[in-house]
Amino acid sequence: MSTRWAFAVITLVMLALAGCGGADSAVPAATPGSTAPADATPTQPVAIRFSMQAGDAPITCAQGAAALGLSQNGVQFNDLRFYVSNVALVDSAGAVVPMRLEQDGMWQSGVTALLDFEDGTAGCVDAGNTEMNTVISGTVAEGDYTGIQFDLGIPAPDNHQDVTVAPSPLNLPALWWSWQGGYKFVRIDMKIDMKTEGQAGAPTGGAWFVHLGSTGCASANEAAAPTTACLRPNLATIRLNGFDPAQNTIVADMASFLAQVDLSQSTPMPPGCMAGADDPDCIALFPAFGLDIATGACVEAGCPTQTLFRVE
Amino acid sequence: MRQTEMRHSLITAAGIALALVGLAVVGMGVVKVVRTSQVDGAVALAPSALETQIAQAQAVQAVQPVLPAQSAQGSAIALPPGFPPLRVADDNPPTPAGIELGRHLFYDVRLSGNGTQSCSSCHIQALAFSDGKALPTGSTGEAILRNSPALVNVGYNATLTWANPALTTIEQQALIPLFAEFPVELGATGHEDEILARLAADADYRARFAAAFPNQSDPVTWHNTVLALASFVRSLVSGNSAYDRYIAGDAGALSAAAQRGMQSFFGERFECHHCHGGFNFSASTVHANSTFGASNFQNNGLYNVDGAGGYPMGNRGLYEITGVASDMGRFRPPSLRNVELTAPYMHDGSIATLEAVLQHYAQGGTVTASGPNAGDGSANPYKSPLVPGFEVTDQEAADLVAFLKSLTDEDFITNPAFSNPFAP
Missing domain, CATH: 1.10.760.10 (Cytochrome c-like domain)
Structure with missing residues (x-):
C-alpha cells in the first residue's frame, strides 16, 4: 500500500508543479455545453469547504455512525463520494454569480468537481482509493455573497463519455455506470448493523447503497451514449442561504438525509437505492434529495425540500 | 506468472541490476517497502527520477488522450480504437527490437534453470496465454498454488499477479516466475550466470540484445532480459472481439x-x-x-x-x-x-x-x-x-x-x- 501512497504523492506533486508552468495549459478540452464561465473582472479567489457528517460527528471509512434512519441502525461507510457542478455564489441582491473552477487536472474539470471523503481503508477498500478531497476552489467575481447554489451531479453533456479517456475526476470507473447511464453522481455505500438477526426484508449482508444518477437514458446499447436527454436527469440544484465561504462549511449530513429511510429494510436487486424510479428503496430516499422521483427534477425550484446539505 | 514467497527473498545473483520490491509485513497490517529498484523508473523515488516523471507527465498531458500510444509515448505497441495510452516505465519504452527479443525469450526453455520450461509453458497463445490447467507445475516438478492467469492487456493492470498491491509493473512481476524458489517456477535462481551464458553463446541472441539495447558493451544481462520480456508481455493487447x-x-x-x-x-x-x-x-x-x-x-x-x-x-x-x-x-x-x-x-x-x-x-x-x-x-x-x-x-x-x-x-x-x- 505504501508504494501506491507514494505514487499518489508523486502524482500530486507532479500535478502541482505542472500547474505552475503555464497558466491554462492544464485546462482539458471542454465538452460542449459545459464550458466554464468567461473571465469576469475583477475576481477573488474562493474555496468552498465540504464536510460529511452524521449529525455533528464526522464520518469516514473507519468512523461510522451509531444510529441512522427510522430504525436507528449503526452504519459503516464503504464509499463517500459525490460530484458537484455549476457552483455559483448568490449575492445579497439574489444574483447568481458563477464560480470558475481551478482546472487542477485532478479534482476539478470544466464546471464539475469531485468531493471525496473516502480514503480506501476499512470497508472502502472495495471501490475506493487513497486520494481525498473536501474543498472546491476557484475564483468568483468580487462581491458580497450570502448564499450558494450548485448541482449535485454532472451536467448531461459531460455525463455520457468514456470513463477511460475522460479528464480527471471523470476518470473513475467506480463512479461510472456506462456510456448510456453516465456517472454515479453520488456514491454512498453503507453496511448496516442489523440489530435483529434474520429480520424479514433485511438487506443481504447488510449492504445498502445510495447510487444517484440519471435514469431513463435511451441509446442503442449500454456502450453507446444517448442522443436525447435522459428521461429523469436526477440532477438536484441545491440552494443554501446564509453561506459565507470564508466562515462556513457545507455539511452533507447522513442523519438528516436518511432520517425517513428504514435502513433495516431493503428490497433486493439492488440492495439500497441505485436511482431506480420504481425501487421502493429509492421512493423512500428521493425526497431527501429534494427530487421528484417520477420526473427526476426538483420538487420545487432549488430543491428546498432536500435534507442532505446544510450550512454550518 | 504468480505471486509467491519470492517477496520475502532478495535476489543476490551477480549481474542482476534489478532488485525486487521486497515486502516486509511490519506488525499488523502495515506493509513497508524495504527496497526499490535503482534502475526501474516506475518505482524509484529518487529526485532525479521524479524530475523525469514530471517532465514526462507534462509531455503526456500536452497530448490529447484519444491519440494512440505511438504518438504519446513513441510506443511500438498499436492500440485498438478507444483504448487509452498504456502506462509505460520511463526506462523501458516499447521498441520493435525489444518486443521481438522479448518474444524469443518468452518462448525459450533456455530461460529456465534446467532447460525444460519457458514462460509459454504456462501461457499458451491459443488459450489467451493461460494454460487450461487448474494449477500448473513448475520446471522442477513443484506444484504451484495459483492458476496461470491469462496474459491479456496486462499492461493496463493496476497490479500484477493475483493479489499483490506492490507489484505495479510487468518489469517487477517478471522476476517472480524467473527466480521464485518457494515454489520454483522457471528456477533461474542458482543458474543465473549459466543461463546468461546460454544466451550469450547464441549469435542470434547477441544480435537481438544489441539491437534492442544499443550502445551497451555487454547487453546480455538479466536486467535487459526482464525489460524485453516485459515489453513483449505489454504488447499482448486484445481489442478486436x-x-x-x-x-x-x-x-x-x-x-x-x-x-x-x-x-x-x-x-x-x-x-x-x-x-x-x-x-x-x-x-x-x-x-x-x-x-x-x-x-x-x-x-x-x-x-x-x-x-x-x-x-x-x-x-x-x-x-x-x-x-x-x-x-x-x-x-x-x-x-x-x-x-x-x-x-x-x-x-x-x-x-x-x-x-x-x-x-x-x-x-x-x-x-x-x-x-x-x-x-x-x-x-x-x-x-x-x-x-x-x-x-x-x-x-x-x-x-x-x-x-x-x-x-x-x-x-x-x-x-x-x-x-x-x-x-x-
Whole structure:
C-alpha cells in the first residue's frame, strides 16, 4: 500500500508543479455545453469547504455512525463520494454569480468537481482509493455573497463519455455506470448493523447503497451514449442561504438525509437505492434529495425540500 | 506468472541490476517497502527520477488522450480504437527490437534453470496465454498454488499477479516466475550466470540484445532480459472481439443472445460490471492518463474454511501480503477479455466452466461440502457486498455466457507477432 501512497504523492506533486508552468495549459478540452464561465473582472479567489457528517460527528471509512434512519441502525461507510457542478455564489441582491473552477487536472474539470471523503481503508477498500478531497476552489467575481447554489451531479453533456479517456475526476470507473447511464453522481455505500438477526426484508449482508444518477437514458446499447436527454436527469440544484465561504462549511449530513429511510429494510436487486424510479428503496430516499422521483427534477425550484446539505 | 514467497527473498545473483520490491509485513497490517529498484523508473523515488516523471507527465498531458500510444509515448505497441495510452516505465519504452527479443525469450526453455520450461509453458497463445490447467507445475516438478492467469492487456493492470498491491509493473512481476524458489517456477535462481551464458553463446541472441539495447558493451544481462520480456508481455493487447466490432457500429457482430447478455452484464441486477467494467473489463485498470489509484482486490465468497471467513492456507489473497483480517480472500478481478479461452476459473482454477462461474455468483458464493476446504463461502464475512447472490433464469444465464464468449478475440490468439518464433 505504501508504494501506491507514494505514487499518489508523486502524482500530486507532479500535478502541482505542472500547474505552475503555464497558466491554462492544464485546462482539458471542454465538452460542449459545459464550458466554464468567461473571465469576469475583477475576481477573488474562493474555496468552498465540504464536510460529511452524521449529525455533528464526522464520518469516514473507519468512523461510522451509531444510529441512522427510522430504525436507528449503526452504519459503516464503504464509499463517500459525490460530484458537484455549476457552483455559483448568490449575492445579497439574489444574483447568481458563477464560480470558475481551478482546472487542477485532478479534482476539478470544466464546471464539475469531485468531493471525496473516502480514503480506501476499512470497508472502502472495495471501490475506493487513497486520494481525498473536501474543498472546491476557484475564483468568483468580487462581491458580497450570502448564499450558494450548485448541482449535485454532472451536467448531461459531460455525463455520457468514456470513463477511460475522460479528464480527471471523470476518470473513475467506480463512479461510472456506462456510456448510456453516465456517472454515479453520488456514491454512498453503507453496511448496516442489523440489530435483529434474520429480520424479514433485511438487506443481504447488510449492504445498502445510495447510487444517484440519471435514469431513463435511451441509446442503442449500454456502450453507446444517448442522443436525447435522459428521461429523469436526477440532477438536484441545491440552494443554501446564509453561506459565507470564508466562515462556513457545507455539511452533507447522513442523519438528516436518511432520517425517513428504514435502513433495516431493503428490497433486493439492488440492495439500497441505485436511482431506480420504481425501487421502493429509492421512493423512500428521493425526497431527501429534494427530487421528484417520477420526473427526476426538483420538487420545487432549488430543491428546498432536500435534507442532505446544510450550512454550518 | 504468480505471486509467491519470492517477496520475502532478495535476489543476490551477480549481474542482476534489478532488485525486487521486497515486502516486509511490519506488525499488523502495515506493509513497508524495504527496497526499490535503482534502475526501474516506475518505482524509484529518487529526485532525479521524479524530475523525469514530471517532465514526462507534462509531455503526456500536452497530448490529447484519444491519440494512440505511438504518438504519446513513441510506443511500438498499436492500440485498438478507444483504448487509452498504456502506462509505460520511463526506462523501458516499447521498441520493435525489444518486443521481438522479448518474444524469443518468452518462448525459450533456455530461460529456465534446467532447460525444460519457458514462460509459454504456462501461457499458451491459443488459450489467451493461460494454460487450461487448474494449477500448473513448475520446471522442477513443484506444484504451484495459483492458476496461470491469462496474459491479456496486462499492461493496463493496476497490479500484477493475483493479489499483490506492490507489484505495479510487468518489469517487477517478471522476476517472480524467473527466480521464485518457494515454489520454483522457471528456477533461474542458482543458474543465473549459466543461463546468461546460454544466451550469450547464441549469435542470434547477441544480435537481438544489441539491437534492442544499443550502445551497451555487454547487453546480455538479466536486467535487459526482464525489460524485453516485459515489453513483449505489454504488447499482448486484445481489442478486436465481436463485442468491439459491435460497439464500433457493426450491429450484426453480436447475436441476439449476446446482446441480451450484454444488457444483463452492464445492468444492476447481476452487478458484473462493478468489478469487470470499462474497456478492459476489470476495475483494476490504469493507463497513462490515470490520476487515481486503481488497485482493486475483492473477496467473492469462494471459501470459508473456518466459518470465520478463512481461505485455504497459501491462497488467502491480499491477506498473505498485508496480514489485515479484512483482506482475507481478496484477489484482483481479472479482465474478462478472452475469458472463454481461460478456463478453469478463479485464482486456484477451482471452477471449471463459465456456466459454473455464473452459478457461483448466483448463489452469492460457493459451498464446499466436504474436505479440508469445506465451508459456506456465501457466508464469508469479508465477501464483497456486490456478491449478494441473485436469481437467474436458464435463458438469462445462457445469454450472459453468450456475451462473455463475444469477448473472444480471434486475431489475438492467432497473431503471428505473438507466436512461438522457434516453432518449426
